[in-house]
Amino acid sequence: MIFVGHFATQIASINEAEITVTSSDRHRKFLEDLANVNFIDYTKTDVCRLTQQFNVIFDTVGKYSFLQLKHMLLPGGVYINTLPRPKILAHKFISLFTKKKKVKTLLMKQNNKDLELLLKWMSEGKLKVCIDKEFKIDELSNAHKYMEEGHTEGKILIRYK
Numbered sequence: 001m002i003f004v005g006h007f008a009t010q011i012a013s014i015n016e017a018e019i020t021v022t023s024s025d026r027h028r029k030f031l032e033d034l035a036n037v038n039f040i041d042y043t044k045t046d047v048c049r050l051t052q053q054f055n056v057i058f059d060t061v062g063k064y065s066f067l068q069l070k071h072m073l074l075p076g077g078v079y080i081n082t083l084p085r086p087k088i089l090a091h092k093f094i095s096l097f098t099k100k101k102k103v104k105t106l107l108m109k110q111n112n113k114d115l116e117l118l119l120k121w122m123s124e125g126k127l128k129v130c131i132d133k134e135f136k137i138d139e140l141s142n143a144h145k146y147m148e149e150g151h152t153e154g155k156i157l158i159r160y161k
Contacts, residue, residue: 005060005082006154009035010127020054022047030153034128056080058106061150066103078102130154 012019013035020038021031028039040047047064053074062083069079079102121127132154135143143156 005058006031006034006130007127008058008060009037010121013037014121014126020052024151026151027153030130034130053077070101073101076100076102078104080104080106082106131157133157134159 009019009021009031018038019035020040022040022042023031024043025041028041031037031039040050048068050072053072055074055077056079057069057073057077058080059069060082062081066079066081073079081103082105118127122129130153132152133143133146134157135146137158137160140158143158146152147156
């Protein structure tokens with residue numbers, strides 16, 4: 001399950017994973033155009049009450065915690081969050097007692113091999129970079145506000161010139 005990230009969704013698809021995404025229905029077509037996905041509208045379904053189980057839950061938004069979703073992980077499954085916070089450390093400790101369910105924080109660092117692979121996928125048309133909105137550098141605060149609204153479809157581009 002992916003709490004929507006347009007790159008994560010496409011990379012999972014390229015790697016032939018079965019993908020379940022959660023988003024509002026407003027983004028359904030955007031996500032279905034990116035990959036073959038099972039779609040859950042979180043405005044109509046309480047995600048924390050789902051009975052489905054997954055090998056990986058990738059929370060790119062940081063809306064839910066490991067404790068809220070651990071029942072949805074298969075034994076040996078992993079909950080991945082992109083927002084390092086102190087409570088993630090506590091969740092990592094708790095995960096030691098939850099049937100081998102793991103908690104990970106995804107921290108990005110440059111890796112030339114990975115960047116080359118992403119570029120290859122882009123040139124082959126397998127990975128699309130979707131730009132939702134562009135801002136000039138002097139509109140940076142507006143860009144940040146727009147991003148915080150949490151309704152972007154793709155990336156926000158900042159123009160320096």
